[in-house]
Amino acid sequence: MDVPTGAVPKGAAPARAAPAGVALTKAEQARALLAQGLARHNxxxxxxxxxxxxxxLRLSPGDPNALNLLGVAARQRGDLAEAVRLTGEALQTRPDSPVFLAAHGGALAEAGQAERAVPVLRRAVALRPADALSQRNLGQALLVLGDAASAVSPLRTAASLMPEPENHLALAYGLREAxxxxGAAAAARAALAGAPDAVAAQARFLLAALGTEAAPDRAPASYVRELFDRYAPRFDAHxxxxxxxxxxxxxxxxxxxxxxxxxxxxxxxxLGCGTGLxxxxxxxxxxxxxxxxxxxxMLREAARAGHYDALHEADLLGFLPAHPxxxxxxxxxxxxxxxxxLTTAFRGMATALQPGGVAAxxxxxxxxxxxxxxxxxxxxxxxxxxxxLLASAGFQLLLREDTVLRQEKGRDVAGLILVARR
Ligand SMILES: C[S@@+](CC[C@H](N)C(=O)[O-])C[C@H]1O[C@@H](n2cnc3c(N)ncnc32)[C@H](O)[C@@H]1O
Incomplete structure (x- = not known):
């Protein structure tokens, strides 16, 4: 969690009652409320x-710490536009605050605005080079911009400042892109040590993609979720x-x-509706x-697109058999x-379809x-x-089209479109 505890001004200790007869000023009351808020936040x-x-904020209008912390909270709630707005307002008040730079840069990066995030995060790490989170955010924003060569240094710094599995994993992705x-395999192995299950699964998946481990039978759900959460704001344009x-x-x-x-x-x-294209x-x-x-x-973007009567946050492998x-x-x-x-997915599709229904x-x-x-x-x-596999799940093929699905690194990606009846 990116809660910039350092953003709360000194002296903002947990609220204490004022001694009898001593009235707190509005500024003191506001500081006390921020401290209480931060305790709830943490x-x-x-x-x-x-x-x-x-x-x-009502007691102290325009208070940059209140704005920044509200921005951090908005980001955690997934309201990225509001997070960018609030952290940006805080930063305008104090353009050289490393805490506000870090929060605003992180919000911009998460909102898919990597071009704007990079200069802000560069200033944040110049002022506070030991901030591992900003170093990682900077590296990841540079990766989004396709500048893997520049991304490696901040990612490496983040991993050495805070040698946690998540930071080793971020470095591994960066090295692979570069x-x-x-180097990527070594960083992925470092990420395995003491990693929570989701991170370990991603590290193993990366090792498989590097050819050093056997391919698993699916991409880890946490990998897919993080990849597309980061990608969502710029998915359609890209x-x-x-x-x-x-x-x-x-x-x-x-x-x-x-x-x-x-x-x-x-x-x-x-299935896997993404942003709704x-x-x-x-x-x-x-x-x-x-x-x-x-x-x-991705689902937030899909809701905005407005094509769907219902949206579900779910893994298709679990959802299909539950909706016969x-x-x-x-x-x-x-x-x-x-x-x-694909065995489970095809069987799931057959279950979720009415007889005569169509999978495409x-x-x-x-x-x-x-x-x-x-x-x-x-x-x-x-x-x-x-x-x-499709036939053994009970489908009869209606149409097969061999096609180019899209480009990747300037090359055609060859694919198939299949339409089959249950
Ligand atoms: C490349 S996007 C395609 C989105 C959309 N279908 C389109 O054509 O634009 C792939 C989507 O599939 C989702 N996805 C991948 N594996 C999934 C799974 N097992 N269950 C649910 N969604 C999945 C991803 O989160 C992502 O949004």
């Missing part, structure tokens, strides 16, 4: 903390602009070509359109490449059977094996 009670910060596979992503439209065209009428009568489930393409088929995703950040016969179309656009073994999805294809973990840390499936 105890995890965000709502109570925010209420106390707001009371402090092309230092051996995919549609830079990566020339057209799979949602191609999948909708494949459904029509397979004889599925886009007449708005189906009950459709969009696939929802926009599926909407014409649907009387009711539901989306599900592992990433709360609930849908007439189940779609997965650019999603099943986060799973290696894309896969990245590769030569290795049954699947392999590719460079981009996504799985590629062997078409013959995938088709055999």
């Amino acid at each position: 105890a995890g009670d965000l709502a109570a903390a925010e209420a106390l910060y707001r009371r402090a 092309g230092d596979a051996a 995919l549609q602009g830079t990566l020339n992503y057209r799979t949602p439209e191609a999948l909708a065209a494949a459904l029509r070509a397979a004889g599925i009428a886009a007449e708005g009568a189906a009950t459709v489930l969009d 696939s929802g926009a393409a599926l909407r014409p088929f649907a009387a009711r359109l539901e989306g599900l995703d592992l990433s709360p950040g 016969g609930a849908f007439t179309i189940v779609a997965a656009v650019d999603v099943l490449n986060y799973l290696g073994d 999805f894309s896969l990245e294809v590769g030569e290795e059977a049954p699947y392999a973990l590719g460079e981009g840390m996504r799985f590629r499936h062997h078409p013959t094996q995938a088709l055999a």
Whole structure:
């Protein structure tokens, strides 16, 4: 948690009653409220903390510490626009405060504004080089901008200042992006020591992508969630602009070509709906359109896009078997490449579909059977094996289209779009 305890002014000790007959000034009362708020904040009670910060702000309008702490709380609640606004206001009051620079830079980075975050975080680490979190945030923002060479140094500093599994893992990702596979593997191994399960699973997944461990049967849910939470604010622009992503439209065209009428009568489930690009393409088929995703950040964007009648934060492997016969179309656009073994997903789709219902999805294809973990840390499936699994889950193939799904590092990503009837 990025609670900048240092932001609270000195003297803001837990509120004490004033000695009898001594009235506290408004500024003193505000400081006391901030201290109480921070105690609630550190105890995890965000709502109570925010209420106390707001009371402090009413007593001391424009108080930069109150604004900053409200911004930090907004960020933790997932209201990134508000976090950027509030931490930015605090920073305007004290442009050289390393605490406010760190909070504002962190909020900008999380809101997908890496270009604006980098100079702010650079100033934060110049003023407070021992702030491991700002060093890590700077490294990760540089990675988002594709500047892996510059990202490695702050990521390395973060890992040496605070040698925790999360920081070793962040360094491992950075080194991998920078092309230092051996360094990345060493950092991933360091991340394994004493790591919580989610971090250890990610470190092992990275080692598998580096070819030093066998590929697991899926990408860890925590990896997918963190990746897409970070990616969410810039996903649409990046995919549609830079990566020339057209799979949602191609999948909708494949459904029509397979004889599925886009007449708005189906009950459709969009697995791994992301920000809703696939929802926009599926909407014409649907009387009711539901989306599900592992990433709360992506789901927030999907809610804003407004295509869905319902959204679920869930893992598709758990959701599908729990909703027998609930849908007439189940779609997965650019999603099943986060799973290696497709057996459970195909069986789940069959369960969640009514008899005669239709599954439509894309896969990245590769030569290795049954699947392999590719460079981009996504799985590629062997078409013959995938088709055999689909048949054994009870599906009859309606349409197969071999296609280019998008670009990656300037190269075409080869894929398949399959439409099959239960
Ligand atoms: C590349 S995006 C595609 C989003 C959307 N379908 C589109 O076409 O724009 C992949 C999405 O699948 C989600 N995802 C991956 N594995 C998942 C799983 N096991 N359960 C639910 N969502 C998953 C990710 O969180 C991410 O939002």
